[in-house]
Amino acid sequence: MKDKILNDIKAALMRGDRAGVTALTKAALDAGVSIPDILNDGLIAGMDIIGGKFKNNEVFIPEVLIAAKAMHEGMALIEPHFLKCGIKPMGKVVIGTVKGDLHDIGKNIVSMMLKGSCFEVEDCGIDVPTEKFIEAIRKGGVDILAMSSLLTTSMNSMKDTISALKAAGLRDKVKVMVGGAPVTKEFADSIEADCYAKDAAIAVDKAKELLKR
Ligand code: B12
Numbered sequence: 001m002k003d004k005i006l007n008d009i010k011a012a013l014m015r016g017d018r019a020g021v022t023a024l025t026k027a028a029l030d031a032g033v034s035i036p037d038i039l040n041d042g043l044i045a046g047m048d049i050i051g052g053k054f055k056n057n058e059v060f061i062p063e064v065l066i067a068a069k070a071m072h073e074g075m076a077l078i079e080p081h082f083l084k085c086g087i088k089p090m091g092k093v094v095i096g097t098v099k100g101d102l103h104d105i106g107k108n109i110v111s112m113m114l115k116g117s118c119f120e121v122e123d124c125g126i127d128v129p130t131e132k133f134i135e136a137i138r139k140g141g142v143d144i145l146a147m148s149s150l151l152t153t154s155m156n157s158m159k160d161t162i163s164a165l166k167a168a169g170l171r172d173k174v175k176v177m178v179g180g181a182p183v184t185k186e187f188a189d190s191i192e193a194d195c196y197a198k199d200a201a202i203a204v205d206k207a208k209e210l211l212k213r
Contacts, residue, residue, distance in 0.1 A: 002033050006042045009074065013046030016066030018073045025074045035081050036201075039109070043074045047105065071105055075112065082116030089120035091143040091211045094136045096124030097180075098157035103150035106180060106200070110146060113200045114207060130157070130164045137165070137174050144207055149180040158183075159191040175210040179203060 005028045012020030021043075028038050050067045053059040093114055097107050104126045111121050122142075124132055133145060145165075149155045158178050165171045175194040178187075188196035195210060197203035 001031065002028075002037070005031060005033060006037060006045075009038065009042030010046035010049070013043060013067055013070050013074065014050055016063060016070050018066075018070045021070040021074045022077065025077045029077065029081070035078050038074075038078055043071055044109075047071055068105060072108075075105075075108060079112050082112050088118075090118045091207070092120040092122065092141055093144045093146050093207065094122045094124060094133065094142050094174075095146040095148070096128035096133060097126040097148045097150075098154050098161070099127055099129050100157060101149055101151050101154035102126050103148070103180070106150065107148035109200045110148065110179065110203045113204050114146075117204045117208070119207060130161045133161050134164055134168055134170065137170055138168070142174050144175045144177055144210055146177045146179070146203070146207075149178070149183055152182050155180075155182060155187065158193065162191055162193065175213070177203065177206060177210065 005024060009021060009024045009028065012024055025038060025042070028042065047067060050059060050064055054064050095107060095111050095114075097104055107123075107126075111123050115121050122136055124136060133147070136142065137145060145161075147158045147161060149158060162171070162176060165174070165176070177195045177197065178191070178193045179197050179199075183196060185196045194213075195206045197206045
């Protein structure tokens with residue numbers, strides 16, 4: 001039953017069937033399937049297959065875009081289940097996808113899971129210029145700057161933002177966390193980020209660790 005419903009979510013996402021993803025995600029929630037299972041084995045699993053097909057030229061931008069829209073519908077349904085904190089935030093995170101990059105699914109999952117772990121999150125959105133990150137941090141009260149990049153061509157915007165933080169005298173005011181499919185620990189070290197996380201669950205653990213440093 002659980003495997004079938006997760007497979008059906010995956011298949012509906014791959015077809016870009018928004019109504020199907022919505023109905024099946026609701027059905028999975030009603031059946032008590034856990035949120036991490038719906039996210040990882042349903043929605044993300046479907047998007048991973050689309051990613052592989054896109055890479056092999058078996059599907060193209062329009063199909064990826066409709067799958068991404070279906071993914072957003074599914075995520076909107078599970079997000080409220082993450083937001084049951086109700087206690088004082090443990091820290092504030094400013095998050096965004098860097099300049100030149102429009103991918104937001106991974107960034108939104110990280111944001112959702114941080115909120116679910118009692119972080120206050122200010123989401124600057126996609127294609128975020130360095131100045132916008134700096135402005136958000138200059139306002140004060142920010143513990144972590146989290147930047148996402150899915151393109152090898154946009155990764156260097158992370159480096160530019162860290163340089164701009166230094167130039168603005170703000171580098172020691174905030175910890176910097178980076179992630180996204182092409183980002184590695186080595187890259188994070190090379191741009192002097194404070195930490196790298198491979199996925200959203202690890203991002204939450206690392207964010208908690210950063211607050212202790
Ligand atoms: C969906 C998608 C799109 C959608 C985006 C829709 C949206 N709203 O996001 C659309 C169709 C718009 C798109 C466009 C393009 N795309 Co695209 N896209 C993808 C695809 C298939 C899936 C990405 C995704 O959402 N994955 C699912 C999420 C859950 O995974 P994730 O993003 O990696 O996030 C996880 C971790 O990385 C991490 N994480 C993410 N962010 C952060 C941040 C922090 C701080 C931390 C700690 C962790 C973290 O946690 C997340 C959850 O666990 C990937 C293929 C792939 N395998 O990644 C290609 C891919 C990223 N795209 C690619 C390309 C080339 C493009 C285009 C240039 C295509 C074109 N010719 O126009 C454009 C670029 C547009 C732009 N300027 O950004 C390439 C990039 C190649 C490269 N190495 O640079 C990829 C890898 C496909 C490929 N194999 O060729 N794309």
